[in-house]
Amino acid sequence: MMARYCSLPPAAAASLSLLLVLMATSLSPVAAQNEPKINNSDHVIIVANMLPIDLQCNLTFSPNSLNVSFWKKNGEEIAGTRRNTTNTEYRIPKPKADDSGWYQCMFYFLSYPAANATIEVKAAPEITGHKKSENKNEGQSALMYCKSVGYPHPEWTWTKKVDDRFVEISNSTGRFFISTRENYTELSIVNLEIEMDPGEYQCNATNSINSTYVTTILRVRSHLAPLWPFLGILAEIIILVVIIVIYEKRKRPDEVPDDDEPAGQMKTNSTNNHKDKNLRQRNTN
Numbered sequence: 208m209m210a211r212y213c214s215l216p217p218a219a220a221a222s223l224s225l226l227l228v229l230m231a232t233s234l235s236p237v238a239a240q241n242e243p244k245i246n247n248s249d250h251v252i253i254v255a256n257m258l259p260i261d262l263q264c265n266l267t268f269s270p271n272s273l274n275v276s277f278w279k280k281n282g283e284e285i286a287g288t289r290r291n292t293t294n295t296e297y298r299i300p301k302p303k304a305d306d307s308g309w310y311q312c313m314f315y316f317l318s319y320p321a322a323n324a325t326i327e328v329k330a331a332p333e334i335t336g337h338k339k340s341e342n343k344n345e346g347q348s349a350l351m352y353c354k355s356v357g358y359p360h361p362e363w364t365w366t367k368k369v370d371d372r373f374v375e376i377s378n379s380t381g382r383f384f385i386s387t388r389e390n391y392t393e394l395s396i397v398n399l400e401i402e403m404d405p406g407e408y409q410c411n412a413t414n415s416i417n418s419t420y421v422t423t424i425l426r427v428r429s430h431l432a433p434l435w436p437f438l439g440i441l442a443e444i445i446i447l448v449v450i451i452v453i454y455e456k457r458k459r460p461d462e463v464p465d466d467d468e469p470a471g472q473m474k475t476n477s478t479n480n481h482k483d484k485n486l487r488q489r490n491t492n
Contacts, residue, residue, distance in 0.1 A: 243314060243322035244268040252416060253302045253330040260302050262326050264312030266293035271319035279311040279323075304333040307358035331417030332357035332390075337410065340424045345401045351423045352393040353410035361412035363392035368407040376408075401427045 246265045253260075266273065278288040278297045288297060293314075299306050307330035314322045337353040355361060365385055366373035376383055376394070384395040392410055405427045411420040 241270045242268075243270060243316075243319075245312070245314070245322060245324040247312060247324040248326050250327040250329065253304060253307055253328065257302045260299040260306075260328065262297045262299070262310055262312075262328075264295050264314075264324050264326075266314050266322070269293065269314075269316065271316040274315045274317050276312065276314045279313060281308045282311075299328070302328075302330075303356075304330040305335075305356040306330070307356070309358070327358070329359065329414075329416055330357045332361040332412035332414050332419055334410070334412060334419055334421050337421045338423050340426065342426045342428070343399055344428050345399055345430050347399055348395060348397045349399055349404070349425055349427075350393060350395050351408055351410070351425070352391070353412070353421060354391045355412050355419075356390065357412075357414060357416070359414045360389045361414045361418075363387045364411045364413075365392070365394045366409045366411065368409075373407075373409055396425075399427045401429060 244267045246267055248261070248263045251260055251262075262278075264276075266276070273291060273293060276290050276292060276295045278285045278295070285297065288295075295312055297310065297312075307328045310326045310328060311323045312326075316322075332355045334353050334355045338351050341349050341351055343349045353363070363385075365376045367376055368374075376385070378384065382397050384397070386393050386395070392412075394408065394410070396404055405425055408423045408425060409420045410423070411418060
């Protein structure tokens with residue numbers, strides 16, 4: 208059996224649509240009036256030697272009984288901030304770049320959706336970790352990295368010193384790879400070339416507040432570099448052998464017995480000389 212569909216006349220359909228629009232319009236102000244209202248602190252920028260920062264939120268209207276309020280930083284609850292109060296405050300005693308981020312005051316009700324307000328605490332990027340130098344052999348891979356604190360998260364660029372100026376790195380040779388995520392970046396160079404790759408590299412971090420950079424020195428050694436200690440020891444042994452040979456050849460002749468005179472004959476001649484000496488002494492007497 209085929210289902211039957213009935214359609215409204217055009218005039219009736221238009222009237223129904225108008226009625227639905229009017230109902231939605233009339234209900235919107237009521238819903239808006241019942242939403243929680245929060246007065247919160249303005250956004251803050253951290254500078255050097257700054258006084259303590261007090262972040263404040265005041266729940267001025269609540270459609271339902273408050274259950275709990277607390278603070279979050281970058282989406283994570285801050286320990287020790289849970290209260291049951293409509294006026295909440297969070298203090299940053301010694302503001303520094305690591306304290307920057309987006310803070311939220313959270314209000315949870317017994318039978319109503321949670322409400323929150325966001326306060327941005329901004330700071331210039333500060334690079335807290337990097338490699339000062341990297342030593343690799345020709346043909347190996349090198350990895351340099353930088354990590355920072357500060358909010359908003361910076362935009363990262365890598366440059367290399369060429370002819371006394373820093374030039375942004377491009378992957379034209381297919382050996383350079385840059386990976387970036389929020390407050391971290393790394394530069395990887397594969398199949399190192401001793402003629403092209405050594406030098407000074409900079410990672411640059413820039414956000415809406417300021418920018419900064421640090422330098423890493425890359426050194427690339429020859430393929431023979433691992434053999435240098437062995438070659439040094441071998442050279443010392445060769446020099447020692449040569450010295451011994453020269454010393455043996457330069458011994459004084461009287462320290463070496465004559466090959467034409469056997470040891471027995473030398474002893475007989477010495478005995479005869481001693482006897483002749485004794486005989487001359489007796490004759491003298």
